[in-house]
Amino acid sequence: xxxxxxxxxxxxxxxxxxxxxxxxxxxxxxxxxxxxxxxxxxxxxxxxxxxxxxxxxxxxxxxxxxxxxxxxxxxxxxxxxxxxxxxxxxxxxxxxxxxxxxxxxxxxxxxxxxxxxxxxxxxxxxxxxxxxxxxxxxxxxxxxxxxxxxxxxxxxxxxxxxxxxxxxxxxxxxxxxxxxxxxxxxxxxxxxxxxxxxxxxxxxxxxxxxxxxxxxxxxxxxxxxxxxxxxxxxxxxxxxx
Amino acid sequence: xxxxxxxxxxxxxxxxxxxxxxxxxxxxxxxxxxxxxxxxxxxxxxxxxxxxxxxxxxxxxxxxxxxxxxxxxxxxxxxxxxxxxxxxxxxxxxxxxxxxxxxxxxxxxxxxxxxxxxxxxxxxxxxxxxxxxxxxxxxxxxxxxxxxxxxxxxxxxxxxxxxxxxxxxxxxxxxxxxxxxxxxxxxxxxxxxxxxxxxxxxxxxxxxxxxxxxxxxxxxxxxxxxxxxxxxxxxxxxxxx
DNA sequence: AGCAATTTGTATCAGATTGTCGCATTTCGT
DNA sequence: ACGAAATGCGACAATCTGATACAAATTGCT
Numbered sequence: 001x002x003x004x005x006x007x008x009x010x011x012x013x014x015x016x017x018x019x020x021x022x023x024x025x026x027x028x029x030x031x032x033x034x035x036x037x038x039x040x041x042x043x044x045x046x047x048x049x050x051x052x053x054x055x056x057x058x059x060x061x062x063x064x065x066x067x068x069x070x071x072x073x074x075x076x077x078x079x080x081x082x083x084x085x086x087x088x089x090x091x092x093x094x095x096x097x098x099x100x101x102x103x104x105x106x107x108x109x110x111x112x113x114x115x116x117x118x119x120x121x122x123x124x125x126x127x128x129x130x131x132x133x134x135x136x137x138x139x140x141x142x143x144x145x146x147x148x149x150x151x152x153x154x155x156x157x158x159x160x161x162x163x164x165x166x167x168x169x170x171x172x173x174x175x176x177x178x179x180x181x182x183x184x185x186x187x188x189x190x191x192x193x194x195x196x197x198x199x200x201x202x203x204x205x206x207x208x209x210x211x212x213x214x215x216x217x218x219x220x221x222x223x224x225x226x227x228x229x230x231x232x233x234x235x236x237x238x239x240x241x
Numbered sequence: 242x243x244x245x246x247x248x249x250x251x252x253x254x255x256x257x258x259x260x261x262x263x264x265x266x267x268x269x270x271x272x273x274x275x276x277x278x279x280x281x282x283x284x285x286x287x288x289x290x291x292x293x294x295x296x297x298x299x300x301x302x303x304x305x306x307x308x309x310x311x312x313x314x315x316x317x318x319x320x321x322x323x324x325x326x327x328x329x330x331x332x333x334x335x336x337x338x339x340x341x342x343x344x345x346x347x348x349x350x351x352x353x354x355x356x357x358x359x360x361x362x363x364x365x366x367x368x369x370x371x372x373x374x375x376x377x378x379x380x381x382x383x384x385x386x387x388x389x390x391x392x393x394x395x396x397x398x399x400x401x402x403x404x405x406x407x408x409x410x411x412x413x414x415x416x417x418x419x420x421x422x423x424x425x426x427x428x429x430x431x432x433x434x435x436x437x438x439x440x441x442x443x444x445x446x447x448x449x450x451x452x453x454x455x456x457x458x459x460x461x462x463x464x465x466x467x468x469x470x471x472x473x474x475x476x477x478x479x480x481x482x
Numbered sequence: 483a484g485c486a487a488t489t490t491g492t493a494t495c496a497g498a499t500t501g502t503c504g505c506a507t508t509t510c511g512t
Numbered sequence: 513a514c515g516a517a518a519t520g521c522g523a524c525a526a527t528c529t530g531a532t533a534c535a536a537a538t539t540g541c542t
Contacts, residue, residue: 110342220403222391225391225392227406228405229406235390235393
């Protein structure tokens with residue numbers, strides 16, 4: 001058996017499926033194709049165990065969102081979502097549903113390849129395949145404990161650090177998407193959902209405020225890293241407990 | 242025969258064709274023009290073997306999409322597509338799959354040039370066979386430790402050396418391709434991927450900046466060697482840990 | 483309702499990062 | 513050794529980010 005990573009592409013559009021398949025194979029991947037949710041489930045039941053799934057959001061019948069959720073619950077495999085143009089909401093829902101990354105159509109195959117590689121790298125670097133803990137429950141990171149039931153942050157000595165609602169939401173977004181770069185739009189969507197679009201840089205302020213509370217040295221952040229021109233990244237091992 | 246790269250522009254609009262021809266010639270390219278699919282096929286049959294084709298999507302008669310597919314199947318040449326803004330999404334997606342890049346009209350000639358360059362340098366792909374470590378995890382080299390999960394560089398005594406996003410990306414590119422010459426285009430491709438195409442020699446500056454941080458004596462580099470006329474080479478034993 | 487405290491978006495400016503330019507220096511072919 | 517071409521790098525401008533200050537909005541309390 002080959003050691004090429006195995007990718008499963010799920011899209012109802014035949015052209016896209018075939019072209020993606022060809023493109024990924026050209027780049028040293030083993031590729032399987034499925035045209036809808038039924039085929040996806042069948043393949044997963046056959047235990048083909050792909051290393052990554054590329055999933056179209058908009059499909060007749062069962063849509064990508066519920067499929068993604070199903071995958072999350074029943075399989076340990078990273079997912080990259082394809083979302084239609086202009087569907088700002090969907091891409092973020094995709095993230096919330098547990099996709100590891102998304103890509104808006106139209107996209108360059110080259111870019112998809114880059115994301116696939118990046119997601120694989122993350123999946124590989126973490127003990128479990130999963131990128132971050134599911135929402136809910138207690139979470140440990142660095143020397144902190146975040147209790148998502150009580151919305152509280154405590155340090156190793158159980159001393160509580162008060163967080164404002166905004167700070168808490170931002171921290172949750174980070175905790176649920178660790179070790180991946182989140183740009184300001186994504187962070188806004190994750191924290192404020194679909195509400196009014198505030199000034200892009202309001203998030204900077206929140207980051208700044210949050211850093212002051214959780215970073216050992218806010219001037220040299222180790223938890224929330226700035227990615228110049230890209231956004232922010234929560235670089236930390238996150239453990240569900 | 243000249244060593245200028247040869248570009249074939251296919252567009253039914255005379256003014257666009259001429260404008261592009263003039264602009265690309267100004268920038269050291271050899272340019273041929275075709276006004277429709279018939280001419281394109283004829284030129285290809287004549288074996289003019291362009292290094293790249295700029296192809297308009299919307300053309301009377303045979304459209305760009307089917308032409309692109311035809312090119313894919315019968316010739317090994319990169320294609321940059323021109324698409325009108327607001328065209329039906331599905332069609333665009335289809336074309337994305339076949340073309341190496343696309344550009345929405347109206348476009349800035351400068352931007353087209355950037356894409357053309359990017360696609361070309363991609364075509365001269367990296368040698369196969371990876372010699373360095375896979376992305377992800379910790380990596381040791383010289384007296385340094387590069388943590389690709391935290392995006393941090395530390396010395397043997399665990400003292401962190403702050404790297405900017407650009408410096409970090411460049412170092413990763415080197416670490417993942419050690420002991421092989423990487424030219425500037427390849428380095429740009431590895432660090433910036435698909436994005437804006439900066440002045441070729443911006444990479445020189447990044448190398449210079451990186452050297453100052455990781456070389457013992459930046460004036461006599463031992464880690465990042467200059468290969469005159471070829472690029473740079475990371476000469477170092479890299480160990481995954 | 484009235485008022486203070488808290489939270490959060492916006493404005494602003496200092497500092498950091500990065501692409502580009504210009505010129506000195508190095509390298510190579512002749 | 514000489515000139516052409518390639519590279520090194522300091523300088524600069526454009527852009528991005530961090531942090532402070534402030535105003536608007538929200539909340540808690542009487």
